[in-house]
Amino acid sequence: MSETTSNPLFKVKEIEGRGRGLIASQSVKAGQILLRDSPILTYSAVPLQDGAVPLQDGVPSNFCSNCFRRLDGSSANTCNSRSPKTLFCSPNCRSVALASSHTPWVCQALNCIRNCHSLNPDLQIQAQFLVSAYNLAAVSPSDFQLLLSLHGESPSTQNAAETLFLHSFIASLSPPQSFAGFSPELTAALLAKDKQNAFGLMQPFDKDKERTVRAYAIYPKASLFNHDCLPNACRFDYVDIAGDRNTDIIVRAIHDIPEGQEICLSYFPVNWNYADRQRRLLEDYGFTCQCDRCKVEVNWKEEDEEGMEEDNEDVEQMADSLEDEIAVEEDGDFPHAYFFLRYLCDTENCGGTLAPLPPSEGTLDVMECNVCGRLRSQEEIDGEGSSDGIMMD
Numbered sequence: 001m002s003e004t005t006s007n008p009l010f011k012v013k014e015i016e017g018r019g020r021g022l023i024a025s026q027s028v029k030a031g032q033i034l035l036r037d038s039p040i041l042t043y044s045a046v047p048l049q050d051g052a053v054p055l056q057d058g059v060p061s062n063f064c065s066n067c068f069r070r071l072d073g074s075s076a077n078t079c080n081s082r083s084p085k086t087l088f089c090s091p092n093c094r095s096v097a098l099a100s101s102h103t104p105w106v107c108q109a110l111n112c113i114r115n116c117h118s119l120n121p122d123l124q125i126q127a128q129f130l131v132s133a134y135n136l137a138a139v140s141p142s143d144f145q146l147l148l149s150l151h152g153e154s155p156s157t158q159n160a161a162e163t164l165f166l167h168s169f170i171a172s173l174s175p176p177q178s179f180a181g182f183s184p185e186l187t188a189a190l191l192a193k194d195k196q197n198a199f200g201l202m203q204p205f206d207k208d209k210e211r212t213v214r215a216y217a218i219y220p221k222a223s224l225f226n227h228d229c230l231p232n233a234c235r236f237d238y239v240d241i242a243g244d245r246n247t248d249i250i251v252r253a254i255h256d257i258p259e260g261q262e263i264c265l266s267y268f269p270v271n272w273n274y275a276d277r278q279r280r281l282l283e284d285y286g287f288t289c290q291c292d293r294c295k296v297e298v299n300w301k302e303e304d305e306e307g308m309e310e311d312n313e314d315v316e317q318m319a320d321s322l323e324d325e326i327a328v329e330e331d332g333d334f335p336h337a338y339f340f341l342r343y344l345c346d347t348e349n350c351g352g353t354l355a356p357l358p359p360s361e362g363t364l365d366v367m368e369c370n371v372c373g374r375l376r377s378q379e380e381i382d383g384e385g386s387s388d389g390i391m392m393d
């Protein structure tokens with residue numbers, strides 16, 4: 001945590017009713033990188049299968065079990081002959097994993113998960129998380145302590161029977177005993193920390209398919225961002241990029257942030273409607289959102305919400321009608337319409353958030369979508385330029 005507190009752009013502060021939060025300790029420019037954070041733990045979001053190639057929604061989903069980059073067909077670095085289904089993109093990833101995230105115990109445990117037919121896909125993924133977490137306790141006690149220091153109360157919706165089942169399953173795998181405290185309570189706490197802090201590393205955007213998560217990652221500093229339904233920062237990941245630290249999360253300012261303001265992310269796509277947002281925040285994060293946007297939308301009638309549905313698909317159309325609304329809205333019913341026009345991606349089925357490229361990259365007013373990756377000039381967003389996006393190297 002000391003590194004977090006030493007970040008010159010923000011400080012950690014206890015905020016009544018919200019736990020810890022991150023406050024801008026100086027004014028921040030639109031697009032500025034607020035944080036680059038490396039995960040303490042990553043695990044696959046794809047259920048393990050008996051077949052050679054894991055399937056996600058029926059589509060082969062092959063990626064490196066260490067860095068989670070997509071594998072090309074020729075990669076064949078398996079972990080050992082007994083477990084040919086665990087693949088790595090390079091000998092280096094293989095040796096890093098064998099010494100850390102894919103120890104002999106993890107290898108054996110994943111095989112048991114793969115062969116255990118009483119685990120449905122959701123339970124399999126939670127079991128994969130618990131295996132990674134209990135392995136972390138053995139290979140990196142300091143990172144395990146960091147994980148334990150993250151926020152995470154068991155929400156009332158957490159299914160106690162499922163937690164107990166998962167705990168006995170992990171107990172049957174004889175987890176490493178190098179720490180005291182293996183217990184159902186610890187298992188429940190770990191599951192809650194995962195639910196409330198894990199970020200999804202997403203499969204590449206495809207407008208014709210539902211977007212799926214490739215892997216989950218837990219970041220010690222990024223876990224301190226609180227939620228706001230009109231965030232002033234958003235996160236980017238570039239998991240298939242070449243080079244080191246491809247699983248890092250990068251958080252950038254969406255617009256200028258004055259000193260003293262809390263820096264918040266949205267925990268889900270910004271275009272979700274009020275009811276869906278509140279349900280998710282209560283069920284998964286245990287709080288009722290009282291942000292400025294929610295205070296306005298709580299008074300909306302259902303028909304007002306139609307334009308905000310997660311699955312309303314056509315954000316571009318919505319933005320057009322919003323432009324008219326902004327012109328006529330004088331009664332404060334929709335004070336946040338500007339956000340949708342400026343910062344919501346209008347690529348079909350995308351729903352991503354736009355943030356400017358970092359000022360240090362020398363590009364002025366180029367917005368990047370954190371879901372589809374499209375780059376657009378501000379001119380284009382304002383409807384004055386071509387609509388094909390701009391090409392960057």
Ligand SMILES: C[S@@+](CC[C@H](N)C(=O)[O-])C[C@H]1O[C@@H](n2cnc3c(N)ncnc32)[C@H](O)[C@@H]1O
Pocket residue numbers: 017018019020021150151196197223224225226227228284285286287288289290
């Ligand atoms: C990822 S953590 C964020 C950091 C957390 N506040 C802490 O103290 O470590 C998520 C948790 O923070 C709290 N939280 C986040 N955003 C909030 C908000 N807008 N209002 C109230 N609580 C919030 C909730 O308890 C949520 O489960």
